[in-house]
Amino acid sequence: MVYVYGLFTNGTASNFIEANNRLNQDISIANQIWRGCINFVSGGVFDYTSRVVNAGSVAYTQALADGSPVVSIIEEFKRYNRSVNTSDKVNNAIYLVYLSGPTFSGGEVGVGGIKVEEFRSGTNAIITGQMAMTDRAKGLDTFAHEAGHILFNQYNPVTGSWNDDDPSGPYVDQRGIIDRFHNNDPNNLMAPVGHFSTNLSSITITAAQCAKAQNSRIVTQ
Numbered sequence: 001m002v003y004v005y006g007l008f009t010n011g012t013a014s015n016f017i018e019a020n021n022r023l024n025q026d027i028s029i030a031n032q033i034w035r036g037c038i039n040f041v042s043g044g045v046f047d048y049t050s051r052v053v054n055a056g057s058v059a060y061t062q063a064l065a066d067g068s069p070v071v072s073i074i075e076e077f078k079r080y081n082r083s084v085n086t087s088d089k090v091n092n093a094i095y096l097v098y099l100s101g102p103t104f105s106g107g108e109v110g111v112g113g114i115k116v117e118e119f120r121s122g123t124n125a126i127i128t129g130q131m132a133m134t135d136r137a138k139g140l141d142t143f144a145h146e147a148g149h150i151l152f153n154q155y156n157p158v159t160g161s162w163n164d165d166d167p168s169g170p171y172v173d174q175r176g177i178i179d180r181f182h183n184n185d186p187n188n189l190m191a192p193v194g195h196f197s198t199n200l201s202s203i204t205i206t207a208a209q210c211a212k213a214q215n216s217r218i219v220t221q
Contacts, residue, residue: 001038001039001041001219002038002040002041002092002093002094002147002218002219003043003092003093003094003220004023004026004027004040004041004042004093004143005045005046005077005081005094005095005096006020006042006043006044006046006096007046007048007073007074007096007097007098008045008047008048008049008098009048009051009052009073009098009100010048010049010050010051010052010053010100011049011052011100011101012098012099012100012135013045013098016045016047019098020042020045022098022138023042023096024042025138025139026133026142026143026144027041027143029141029143029144030141030143030147033144033205034205034213037209037210038147038151038210038213038214038219040094043093046077048073048077051069051073052100053070053073053097053099053100054099054100054101055101055102055104055132055134056103056104056105057101058099058105058132059104059105059106060104060106060108060110060111061106061111063104063111063132064111064112064113064130064132070097070130070132073097074095074115078090078128091126091127092128092219092220093128093129093218094112094128094129094131094150094218095130095131096131097131097132098132098133099132099134099135101134101135102134102135102136103134103136104134108134109133109134109140109142110131110133110134110137110142110143110145111131111132112129112130112131112145112146112147112148113129113130113131113149113150113153114127114128114129114150114153115127115128115129115130116162122155122156122157123155125155125217127218129150129151129218131143131146131150133146150216150218151212151216151218151219152209152212152216153216154212
């Protein structure tokens with residue numbers, strides 16, 4: 001089980017109902033795609049309309065960098081969440097920031113990755129998921145794809161870094177251009193166009209991928 005907290009910035013939803021519906025739609029699509037391998041559950045929607053973050057002013061490669069507007073919102077919410085919630089779902093969670101504007105500056109609609117909260121070893125670490133999505137991601141399988149980046153992360157003791165399988169196979173932006181930051185691994189989660197496919201029956205998860213995701217430190221069984 002993975003809890004998902006939706007953090008809505010200015011211009012992304014006109015009211016609580018609209019925000020809640022969008023988060024629930026993203027979770028519903030993801031649960032159809034992941035087909036019981038992972039169960040995504042809403043942790044609730046939260047109002048950050050005092051923050052204006054236009055996606056078009058942000059490069060998606062920098063959206064989850066320390067100190068970015070997205071990460072600043074996530075860190076603020078996590079501090080609040082830990083002050084009122086002592087359950088495992090605080091750490092075993094994905095924090096999703098919704099941004100106004102159709103795409104990031106390069107045309108992408110979503111980005112996801114991990115935050116290592118506490119590292120003792122490659123098998124003993126506290127990790128949370130971080131994600132940001134734009135207006136154009138609404139109704140697409142972007143959340144399901146970006147969740148793959150988060151859940152497939154594993155520590156590589158040789159390089160001393162965290163590596164995730166790209167779940168796109170390959171990622172194709174809205175212009176039809178293959179993103180050079182994403183590879184074309186035939187074992188990837190979603191094929192052939194990841195972020196922009198709406199045909200759920202064409203998206204498959206292998207048993208090995210499912211097992212890898214279920215071993216993620218973000219998952220609460």
